[in-house]
Amino acid sequence: MNEVSTGALFAVLFLLIVLSAFFSSSETALMTLNRYRLRHLAKAGHRSARMAARLLERPDRLIGVILLGNNFVNILASALATIIALRLGGEGAIAIATGLLTLVILLFAEVAPKTMAALHPERLAFPFSWPLAVLLKVLYPLVWVVNLIANAMLRLAKVDTKGGRSDVLSQEELRTVVNEAGAMIPRRHQKMLLNILDLEKATVEDIMIPRNEIVGIDITDPWDEIITQLANAQHTRLPVYDGSIDDVLGILHLRKVITDVIRGKLDRDRLLERMKANYFIPEGTRLNTQLVNFQRNRRRIGIVVDEYGDVMGLVTLEDILEEIVGEFTTDPASLSRHLRRQDNGSFLAQGNVSVRELNRVLDWRLPTDGPKTLNGLILEHLQSIPESGTSMKINGFPVTIVQTKENKVKTAEIMPMKRRTRAAGRE
Structure with missing residues (x-):
């Protein structure tokens, strides 16, 4: 060492510090890589991404070679x-x-x-993965011995060394990823993805048309009334029942009888022949499950029944799709079938509007684990049937009863959250 000049020693010391920086930054860069983006780039044919992914398959070996190199150059520099x-x-x-x-x-x-590596992991991890791969091959016997001893010590401490890093995301973690996607995903698409995640939380009771609002054909009605109902029907599929909705005979698609109606050849027997067999949905069925069931059974409408077989309501494929993409409406003044915006900025809501629909359309956070409709929320809040003009706050939202009918709230006026927030700010 005495023959080596001091200048040469300074040059070697500088090189060792550079190598130490290389090992330190490569460790941080590779460990902070976005694993999902890395997989995407690797599948797309990015060679450096493939190399980095290959190194990360065995993080113990990667860390072993990095720490061996880093400690060696640091000790030599000292x-x-x-x-x-x-x-x-x-x-x-x-x-x-x-x-x-x-x-x-x-x-x-x-x-x-x-x-630098933490801020720009890809910029450093991809080029650094190649020399690390070479070092791993050269130093593999030493790395293997070090890992063998280290893993043995971890096993003594009851640490599972075979269980690799889990990249499986929970539903809430996936929700956070979607929310933080920012400009990479349009806001409308973000909302649709979040709505898909919410399908697992909701059941058919949350979106079904209750039995007292089901529009169907009573086969016992006078024939002239049935023909008039078919001619003026607003739905393409109608349940056919015998006297009571609990005795559903089947589902009629109007397309199958419209020709017979026009030709005057439709009678009760032919109408019954054109029906499709009932498709029943047990109460409590999750919406994501029912969406798959509709697809598997090639159905678009089903009757929701309770544990005793009594009809609770009716659910259509469109109802579930609306939970994802929003209302199918072309009327800009009508946000949904049950909500209409008024000139003063408030909303006129029907009492049978579902809580989920209010949350979806108005971007609110009303609880969905209690009453399923606005009428239910109001009755639970007041513990009585309110009179017109009664005002209250439900979860901080001002609600005024506009019209009641017998034992339920028919319509109510709701002040939107944004308007209320601005008013509070002015005060």
């Missing part, structure tokens, strides 16, 4: 700094050299490169 200190200032300069080297390594080989 030894060189000691030799240089002895040459320049004797034994008294060793402490100064140690302090300076610690500061230099901390700033230029640890903090700065690791910060």
Whole structure:
């Protein structure tokens, strides 16, 4: 070592500090890579992404080779700094050299490169993966021994060394990913993705048409009334029942009888022949499950029944799709079938509007684990049938009863949340 000039020793020391920065930044860059983007790039044929993904398949080996290299260059740099200190200032300069080297390594080989790697992991991880792969092959026997000892110590501490990093996201974690996508996903598409995640939380009771609002054909009605009902029907599919909705005979598609109606050849027997068999849905069925069931059974409408077989309501495929994409309406003044915006900024809502529909259309956060409709929320809040003009606040939302009918609220006026917030700000 005495034959080597001090200048050469400084050059080697500088090189070792650069290598230390390389190992430090490569570790941070590879460990902070977005695994989903990495998989996408690897599948798209990005060679460096494939190499990085291959290294991350065995993180213990990757960390082993990085730490071996990093510790080796740091120890060698310390030894060189000691030799240089002895040459320049004797034994008294060793402490100064140690302090300076610690500061230099901390700033230029640890903090700065690791910060850079954390901010721009792909920029560093992809090119650094190639020399790391070469080092791993060269030092594999030593890395294998180190990992063997380290894994044995972890097993003694009852740590599972075979269980790799899990990239499986929970529903709430996936929701956070969608929300934080920002400009990468249009706001409307974000909302649709979140609505798909919400399907698992809702059941058919949350969106069904209740039995007292089901529009169907009573086969016992006078024939002239049935023909008139078919001619004026607003739905393409109608349940056919015998006297009571509990005795549903089947589902009639108007397309199958319209020709017979026009030709005057339709009678009760032919109408019954054109019906499709009932499709029943048990109460409590999750919307995501029912969407799959509709697809599997090639159905678009089903009758919801309780545990006793009594009819509770009716659910259509369109009802579930509206939970994802919003209302199918071309009327800009009508946000849904049950909500209409008024000139003063408030909303006129029917009492049978579902809580989920209010949350979806008006972007509110009303609880969905209690009453399913606005009428139910109002009755639960007041514990009585209100009179017209009664005002209240439900979860902070001002609600005024506009019209009641017998034992239920027919319509109510709701002040939107944004308007209420601005008013509070002016006060």
